[in-house]
Amino acid sequence: MEKTFDALLVRMQELRDLGGLIGLATWDQETYLPSKGAESRAFQLSTIQGIHHERLVDPRLGELLSWAMANKGLTDDQRAMARVLTHERDRAVKVPKALVQALAEAQSRGLVAWREARKQNRFSVFQPALERLLALRREQADAYGHSGERYDALLEGYEPGMRVERLSPVLSALRDNLIPLVAALQAAPRKVADFFQGRRFDLDTQWRLSLRLLADMGFDLEAGRQDKSIHPFSSGQHPKDVRLTTDLEEGTLTGLFSTLHEGGHGLYEQGFSEAHHRTPLANAPSMGLHESQSRMWENLVGRGRAFWTHYFPVMREAFPEALAGVDLDTFHAAVNRVTPSLIRVEADEVTYNLHIVLRYELELLLIRDELPLDELPSAWNERMRRFLGVTPPDDTQGVMQDIHWAWGEFGYFPTYSLGNLYSASLYAAARRALPKLEEGIARGELIPLRDWLRTNVHVEGYRLPAEELVRKVTGQGLTDTDFLAYLKSKYGALYGLAL
Amino acid sequence: MEKTFDALLVRMQELRDLGGLIGLATWDQETYLPSKGAESRAFQLSTIQGIHHERLVDPRLGELLSWAMANKGLTDDQRAMARVLTHERDRAVKVPKALVQALAEAQSRGLVAWREARKQNRFSVFQPALERLLALRREQADAYGHSGERYDALLEGYEPGMRVERLSPVLSALRDNLIPLVAALQAAPRKVADFFQGRRFDLDTQWRLSLRLLADMGFDLEAGRQDKSIHPFSSGQHPKDVRLTTDLEEGTLTGLFSTLHEGGHGLYEQGFSEAHHRTPLANAPSMGLHESQSRMWENLVGRGRAFWTHYFPVMREAFPEALAGVDLDTFHAAVNRVTPSLIRVEADEVTYNLHIVLRYELELLLIRDELPLDELPSAWNERMRRFLGVTPPDDTQGVMQDIHWAWGEFGYFPTYSLGNLYSASLYAAARRALPKLEEGIARGELIPLRDWLRTNVHVEGYRLPAEELVRKVTGQGLTDTDFLAYLKSKYGALYGLAL
Secondary structure, X not given: OOOOHHHHHHHHHHHHHHHHHHHHHHHHHHHOOOHHHHHHHHHHHHHHHHHHHHHHHXXXXXXXXXXXXXXXXXXXXXXXXXXXXXXXHHHHHXXXXXXXXXXXXXXXXXXXXXXXXXXXXXXXHXXXXXXXXXXXXXXXXXXXXXXXXXXXXXXXXXXXXXXXXHHHHHHHHHHXXXXXXHHHHHHOOOOOOOOOOOOOOOHHHHHHHHHHHHHHHOOOOOOEEEEEOOOOOEEEEEOOEEEEEEOOOOOOOHHHHHHHHHHHHHHHHHOOOHHHOOOOOOOOOOHHHHHHHHHHHHHHHOOOHXXXXXXXXXXXXXXXXXOOOOOHHHHHHHOOOXXXXXOHHHOOOOOHHHHHHHHHHHHHHHHOOOOOHHHHHHHHHHHHHHHHOOOOOOOOOOOOOOOOHHHOOOOOOHHHHHHHHHHHHHHHHHHHHOOOHHHHHOOOOOHHHHHXXXXXXXXXXXXXXXXXXXXXXXXXXXXXXXXHHHHHHHHHHHXXXXX | OOOOHHHXXXXXXXXXXXXXXXXXXXXXXXXXXOHHHHHHHHXXXXXXXXXXXXXXXXXXXXXXXXXXXXXXXXXXXXXXXXXXXXXXXXXXXXXXXXXXXXHHHHHHHHHHHHHHHHHHOOHHHHHHHHHHHHHHHXXXXXXXXXXXXXXXXXXXXXXXXXXXXXXXXXXXXXXXXXXXXXXXXXXXXXXXXXXXXXXXXXXXXXXXXXXXXXXXXXXXXXXXXXXXXOOOOEEEEXXXXXXXXXXXXXXXXXXXXXXXXXXXXXXXXXXXXXXXXXXXXXXXXOHHHHHHHHHHHHHXXXXXXXXHHHHHHHHHHHOOOXXXXXXXXXXXXXXXXXXXXOOHHHOOOOOHHHHHHHHHHHHHHHXXXXXXXHHHHHHHHHHHHHHHOOOOOOOOOOOOOOOOHHHOOOOOOHHHHHHHHHHXXXXXXXXXXXXXXXXXXXXXXXXXXXXXXXXHXXXXXXXXXXXXXXXXXXXXXXXXXXXXXXXXXXHHHHHOOXX
């Protein structure tokens, strides 16, 4: 077999093409697939994922990668490509086929059991399937290998390089800072009413506005598109074919924030260097860093005073009835209302991370086998009371609210908080680099931020691990300092408190 | 290697899944792909088509097929599956990789040259690329093998089992019958005016009507969908995921006929037996037979008096302004106006086949190397005069009007005429079997025809060659008798002639 970088590149490109087709088939499944086509699509996805896996674990790819890793004559980018793919391949090779199949089956059963358990509102119906998934994930973690902390091996799949040892202290400190902050905002004399109750926002107008926001952010609608789906998501088939979805409802404007969120993901995908297209470098180094981009546009920009200074007049023109007599202050406060609540996906940006820390603590215990499963609901409820002061009336609104565990995903949740923390640090760095950034945003100028992110984050692709890239850009690694400072400054002003 | 039918079935299913994904990626390319994603999609398609080819020519599949073909213990369906896939595989194996690549390159160049030649309106710009394509197709025909008639080997790719020897006499007779028929209709004292000039049909209403027609035909919109594209087409990812497109224009109703046409294709795809899903039998045995279904719904049903007896009132209600004062007779005549014209895709059903015979005669000469390419335009124009009495003012409206030759497709055109001939024979058989068929259609009852087609044609899949299946259903094979009888009866009445 000829060992050249070109031979390796051809295989990298093939894997990316297959990945792009898997993305397309999955996107289509959530947008346009006829309902009766679900089974055939499952077969098609299973077939192409099987071929992707087969190509990835092919020993000849392994030989090419070993050759490349040992070759001093390659460019930095070529070495980085080989490193990223070696990492992916090593993990794929380590999991025996029997375990892959057992996991796939347990995931299907997990989903079925979870749905049934929610219908019956009984955790005990879900428990055996969850037990099985946990056992298999522990086995998988051992197959990947770790230094005593199984959770690390799972976390690595979403947040390469991150470890429990590094993550736990940060999330614990975040928790201990957020609990009193939430309490203080709840106790503040200034209250924010539930604004959206009873208002109606025309769906076609929302759709047009969402496309305008994407265009204003600099999302290239000739190299991507937006469609509708039940759960908003983003999917990059290729940096020139980036697909976002949103879910608009007449009674609220959360769909516009979804668009900003998915648009943030989309800008990241579109921003990879042309030189990295169809290679392993056209990737974010972690889910947390990807999420930092979506959360930045959704929250730090999209719920910011500067943003609404420009867009509130646009909204009032678009929805003259629903927003009659409403002023900027009221609207800005309304989209930043803090309320401890039961459901993560409805949480505001202050309480949100407490939902995540709760899940992180519990799944760490579960993977370590330190929490018997029948105690999981009460452990959940106890933390909900302690962190947020609320008690789920049942397990469907408590421990069974998310699909993640039903699908056997452990290690994924913390990436949401990493996204929030990184987003605040990166945004703070952007403001230092662009002192007039928010003045510009208040005039509707969003492109300078996109360009700064593109230059400093997006074009890097997967050259550096996430935290290292953040450190390079901001001068420090993972920290809650910027995020807490952001919350205190913003919510102090909104709630009239000195925090 | 274990030789069991299950082992073979797994490979058949994998090939069908890959085919379904190729279909999806191609459908998406024509419907939703962002413009800048074109290049990445071309890479993805090339990758997955390459994998499909690799799996098809895999020697182990060949061994399994040989084993199955020799195994007397298989069911009829299993043997048919092995036969169909063996046929496909044998052809794929016979073409050397270098020729496949040369063809792909020549096809790309052919398209570019054709577009440029049309822009400059000069055949000489297209000629060298066409010369190359012809040379490669002759080489490919020789690689496939034939008994002296190269065209047979190409025709086999679209119409398995059909031969020039069988086809030429039928098409020549058809030509000789149609030329005087067209002349007679042109000379008829009763004239049909150009009805659509200046009328406007709201696009949203057309869209809703087209979906209603699909539902009325019994096309399952939960196992398929309709979207918009520049050129209407149908694409079956799987019998439960059948996608149609249409192209609606405000100044005409041809989009509704496109919907009926593609809907006919779609019913065929949805009608394959469940027992054949994900196997080589969930296929039409030929392009011509597939086209018979689309042409039947478009023309024999959709331009019929019975159809409009029911649907004209629906149309008048849908387009009260455009159809004010118009009666059923006028409308029915309008959608059946016969006019010899230059452009095939705009031709009515009487003149249409003359466009096809012209192309068939010329491409037969070209593949036989009996017509120097620089004489092609004049040979085209000479036949246009002789067959239709019109002379193309230039080659863009003449020999360069279709994309097929630019893409190197030779052997495809006659399947359109086969579709028309088969459609008339099958429809005549349906009327014999269901004596009240047209009475029902006049009440909007389309399902009995769909059910008859499903039972007699669709569920058969690829068990029999096309002509054999038609013979089984109608009592005779390929013939122009039913088609000519249909035309004479219908157009005699419309034009007040005893034909």
